[in-house]
Amino acid sequence: MPGPAIEVRDLVVRYGKTIAVNRISFDARAGQVTALLGPNGAGKTSTIETLEGYRRPTVGTVRVLGLDPIKDHRALTKRIGVMLQRGGVYPAMSPREAVRLFASYYDESDEPEGVLYRVGLTSVATTPWRRLSGGEQQRLSLALALVGRPWVAFLDEPTAGVDPQGRLAIREVINDLRSAGSCVLLTTHEMSEAERLADRIIILDYGCIVADGTTSELMTKEGGKGIRFGAPAGLDTLGLGAALGATVDEEWPGEYLVHAEAKPANIAALTAWLAEKDLALADLRAGRERLEDVFLRLTGHPGAGNGAVAAGLPDDEVRVDATSGRRRRRVSEGGRGPGATEPSTLEQGEDA
Amino acid sequence: MSGWRAQTRAELKMTLRRGDSVLLTLGIPVGLLVFFSLVDVLPKPAGVSDAVTFLAPGILALAVMSTALVSLGIATGFERQYGVLKRLGSTPLGRPGLLAAKTAAIIMLEVIQAAVLVGAAVALGWHPHGNPLLAAAAGLLATIGFAGLGLLMAGTLRAEFTLAAANGLYLVLLLLGGMVFPLDKLPGPLRAVSRALPAAALSDALHGTLVVAVHVPTRAWIVLVIWAVVAPVAAAVTFRWE
Incomplete structure (x- = not known):
């Protein structure tokens, strides 16, 4: 398919006096997982719901598969899969009934039992929705988003409140969607999830895009200089600084930044100083920040x-x-x- | 299976699975019919000798109200609260498909109710007369009006308020609807109010079409038509999907 699967141009979404999304533009491609990452209230859900056709852009244009999500809504519903942030299922309905029902809406759909198996709900296939755990409800919601073989899947906080096993199942399903050539746009406020799930991360804050790139690009490009390490809180940063010939800051309790080039000699000096004091090193990063640090610094x-x-x-x-x-x-x-x-x-x- | 047929089946199944809705749509109507037919304590209108002859059409009217107003309103209110309506809005079923499925499910449920209630009434000695087609037409008009009222509440109130309001309205319309005792037992002003409500208009129409030698007052038809237009329009204008 030519062109990007999702196009957002100068999008503004405003509710009364509140500006939820403040003039953002981005594209998302088929066969890729794109994450909208940001703290609560950053405008992630407003953006995704505009693309799903639930909200009208106050300013700007959005296109999904070249179509207008509101004007061409009927045509688009056959090609998109939607996972809302919460709810969306009849409380008395079981996963099997819900997946079969949703499968019947689409001209082409996946086999319901196979979908239940992929999201790991076979063992609770007949349990009513309201008696499922939060994680199982999320996985059912994901199942309903993918049963119609979507070209574009919109997943709003797909792993929120899900236990580790459930997260694993959800990641596999998202990887399958990508392999099948779907465009996946998801939102999350968890750095680690964005890092694990997405090929590309767009960081939103107060309705604006503050960073956009692959995980590795963000960590390097936005990363900055220096050596970061974790160690017991309250180290003698002045003493360490003297030993290294550089300034050392304790940015957070137990989280340090050495303002020195990340070359092997400096790292050797750092570890030698720690060894001399018999201090445990929790982690060490040279030249790039963890995505979490990027996120914290940008937002x-x-x-x-x-x-x-x-x-x-x-x-x-x-x-x-x-x-x-x-x-x-x-x-x-x-x-x-x-x-x-x-x-x-x-x-x-x-x-x- | 096409989307809206599967949806209709699902709607019907969900309704029959909810204990409160079965109690409301079948349990209470059948209970009232059987009890007051056997225990002859309620007043009857002039010219009617058997309690069941008066009760059967009134209870049919109650059944229509319980399905189209109360059961639909409560279910839709909770579906809205649980995001079901929102989610269905982004499927190929869409809102028109959902509306079609709900309509079909209501009519099927009313057919089930009518079969059970007419069966019970005949067993209790009812001899239906009159014009069943005209009765069905009155039932359809009332269904549209009641459904409009139910959706008006479901689309604007919180689900818990809809639950309370629908049940409250059910009781008020049961008492003011000429369903279990004749309207002429009501004091004058109250009777005037009740005549303008869809419940009394429907039971008037069903008494008129299903009991011999009684005519449906034109006023009842006019009231039914007005509610069938005003209530759905008000619901459509005010309905919030999420």
């Missing part, structure tokens, strides 16, 4: 993602201040290698 505030999931709170009720949000993540990452952001052995196994 100037921590995404409440991990805290939100841990507390089981819906998006809009999450308020985590910078320090406590940070501490929470540090605790869960304690002692892990570089790049590890979730404390589950299952996911370590998956990476191996």
Whole structure:
């Protein structure tokens, strides 16, 4: 298919006096997973719902498969799959009934049992929706988005509130969609999920795009200089700075930045200093930031993602201040290698 | 199977699976019919000797109201709250398909109700007379009006308020609808109000078409037609899908 699957040009979405999306433009291609990453209220859902045809752009144009989501809504519904942030299923309906019902809406659809198997709901296929766990409800919602073999799949927070096994199943399904040549546009407020799921990440904040690129591009391009490492909080940064001949900042408790070039000699000096004091090194990154750090620096505030999931709170009720949000993540990452952001052995196994 | 036929089946299945809706659409009408036919305590209009002869058409009217107004309103209110309506809006079924399926499901449910209630009434000694086609026409008009009222609540109120309001309205219209006792037992002003409501108009029309030697007052037809136009239009104008 020629041209991008999704085109957004100068999109503004305004509710009364509130500007949810403030003049953004981007394209998304078939065969790629694009993530809209941002804190709560960044405009992710407003953007995706405009593309789904639920909202009218206040200014600007959007096209999906070359069509206008509102004017060409009927034609477009045959080609798109939608996963809403929550709900969307009859509470008394079982996964099997729901998938079969949705399959009947489409001229071409996947075999319902196969879809249930792919999202891992075969064992609860006859359980009413209201008795499913939050993660199972999310996976059913995903199943309903893909049963019609969509060319474009819109997934709003697909892994929010889902346990690690469920996340694994969801990632596999998203990978399958990409392999089948679908364009996948998803939203998330969790850095680690965007990193794992997406080929390309668009970071939104207060309705504006603040960064756009592949994970690796974002980490390098936006990454900045220096050596970052995690170690016990309250190190003698002046002493370390003297040993290295550079300034050392403790950016967050237990999270340090050395303002020196990331060359092997400097890293050797750093580890030697730590060894002398017998201090554990939690992680070490040279030349690039973790996506999480990029995200924090660009948006100037921590995404409440991990805290939100841990507390089981819906998006809009999450308020985590910078320090406590940070501490929470540090605790869960304690002692892990570089790049590890979730404390589950299952996911370590998956990476191996 | 085409989308809207599958949707119709699903709508019907969901309705029959909800205990409260079965109680409302079948349990209460059958219970009232059987109880007050056997226990002869309610007043009857002049010229009617059997309780069941008066009750059968009134209970049919109650059945139509319970399905088109209460059951539809409550179910749709919760579907809106659970995002079901929103989600269906981005499928090829779409809103027109959903509306068609809901209409078909209501009519099928009313046919089931009519079969059960007429069967029970005949077993209790009812001899239906009159013009069933005209009765069906009155039932259809009333269904449109009641469904409009149900969707008006479902599309504007929170689901819990719709639940409460629909049940409250059910009770009020049952008492003011000439369904279990004749309207002329009501005090004058109240009777005037009830004559303008769709419930009394429907039971008047069903009494008139299903009981011999009684005519349907023109006023009843006019009231039914007005509600069948005004209520759906109000619902369509005010309905919020999410």
